[in-house]
Amino acid sequence: MSGLRIVNIAKPTPEQWERFENNCDYATFYQTHVWNKVLCSNPNPYSDNQIPEDASQLIRFSDGVEMLLPLVKYKKLKGIFYRHSFSPDNKYGSFLSDRDITAEYEQVLFQYLSRYNLSWRQSPFRPVSLYPGFAREDDNTWVIDMRGGIEAVRKMWQTSHKVFLRNARQAPNKGVTVSKASTLEEWREFYQIYLESSKRWDDPVIYSWSVFEGFYKQASVKAQLWAAWVDGKMIAGQIDLCHNHTVILWVKGGLHEYFHLKAPNYLDFQQIEYYAQEGYWWFDMGRAIAPSIIEYKSRTGCEKMEGSILIHKTPTFKVYERLRWETTSRLQSLKVRLQKVSSVAQ
Numbered sequence: 001m002s003g004l005r006i007v008n009i010a011k012p013t014p015e016q017w018e019r020f021e022n023n024c025d026y027a028t029f030y031q032t033h034v035w036n037k038v039l040c041s042n043p044n045p046y047s048d049n050q051i052p053e054d055a056s057q058l059i060r061f062s063d064g065v066e067m068l069l070p071l072v073k074y075k076k077l078k079g080i081f082y083r084h085s086f087s088p089d090n091k092y093g094s095f096l097s098d099r100d101i102t103a104e105y106e107q108v109l110f111q112y113l114s115r116y117n118l119s120w121r122q123s124p125f126r127p128v129s130l131y132p133g134f135a136r137e138d139d140n141t142w143v144i145d146m147r148g149g150i151e152a153v154r155k156m157w158q159t160s161h162k163v164f165l166r167n168a169r170q171a172p173n174k175g176v177t178v179s180k181a182s183t184l185e186e187w188r189e190f191y192q193i194y195l196e197s198s199k200r201w202d203d204p205v206i207y208s209w210s211v212f213e214g215f216y217k218q219a220s221v222k223a224q225l226w227a228a229w230v231d232g233k234m235i236a237g238q239i240d241l242c243h244n245h246t247v248i249l250w251v252k253g254g255l256h257e258y259f260h261l262k263a264p265n266y267l268d269f270q271q272i273e274y275y276a277q278e279g280y281w282w283f284d285m286g287r288a289i290a291p292s293i294i295e296y297k298s299r300t301g302c303e304k305m306e307g308s309i310l311i312h313k314t315p316t317f318k319v320y321e322r323l324r325w326e327t328t329s330r331l332q333s334l335k336v337r338l339q340k341v342s343s344v345a346q
Contacts, residue, residue: 004108006061006062006108007060007061009058010058010059012057014033016058016068017033017068017096018033020097020098021244023098026126026244027094027096027243028241028243029243029246030087030091030092030248031094032219032222035088035219035241037054038211038214038218038219039072039088039089039211040072041214042207042210042211042214045208046089046090046205050075052073052085053072054072055084057069057071061105061108065097065099066097066099067109068097070086070087070095071085072087073085081117081320082117083117084117084119085119085121086120086121092123092139092307093120093123094123094126095109095126103130106128107130110134113312117314118310118311118312119309120134121309122308124306124307125246127308128310131310133312136308136309136310136311138309139306139307139309140305140307141284141285141304141305142284142286142288142304143284144272144283144302145281146272146275146281146282146283147281149276150276150277152276157301163299165269167262168265168266169266170261170262171228171265172266174262175261176230176235176261176262176266178228178263178270179227179229180225180226180227181225186225187212187213188209190225190234190237190253193237193254194237194252195253197252197253198253200256212239215239222242222243223240223242224240224242225237226238226239226240226267228266230258230261230263235255235258235263236252236254236267237252238250238267240275242275245280245281245282246284247271247282248286249283268285268300272300285297288304
């Protein structure tokens, strides 16, 4: 396969994209057309509230194999440069294909991608085997393996994660109930809880209501809001994104004054049980860096899946970054000298 090359690049239609996402075994919601569509229609809080531009591509190799790249791009320096990503808000991503993609295809793909300033957070469910010319940073996500079904999950909790199980079982004794929320009004109620919760976070990144509304209207089956209630009042909730074999915990929030009721534990317990019974393989609770978050996810039965972020910068962009750094350093040095002169003069 030494003559393998890319022979055609086209814009995928929504129908083509949906065919790829449904026939690609490792695809998650983060690689779906609706994820791309909703987030490319709203300012992105992860990228200075820019609206990402859809840059998706359908490429065909010389042997007929096709691959969909769910790319987006952001302007840098008023459009002189662009930064590309495999996800609108730097969630993990991957190419999509219904064929087996071997190292030969990956090598040709990376030769092609080297024309871009690209940040690619690798999907833990489909990492690449090589990445020539790209820098690498460590990444992770925390996942519960549900491939053994509900009985295997329950056994895990009963033997190795009794604290989580005990906390979760306290909630219904204190009047907490959990159910899926189905109306737009309930989504609005959760959005207010989400905003209130963000006040407790370090460096919060907040999605607009229009993003929530977009998922409610365009992905009502796959974007599922689970809520915890006490006496008819919503006190906590989280939105799960379901696709193929994977459920992703996207956003969550809870009212602090009700934490003693253990509602978040009960929410996770109920959801994991439900999705395990539904036959999903993975419950992805997301990245964790803070020790307290790592500790909680470990208690639920999550295990860390190591990942990586691949970064490529074009030679021209590297020159721009170096000049910018040198200019900033000189200005900072000049500022310090002027401050010293001013201090002496006073």
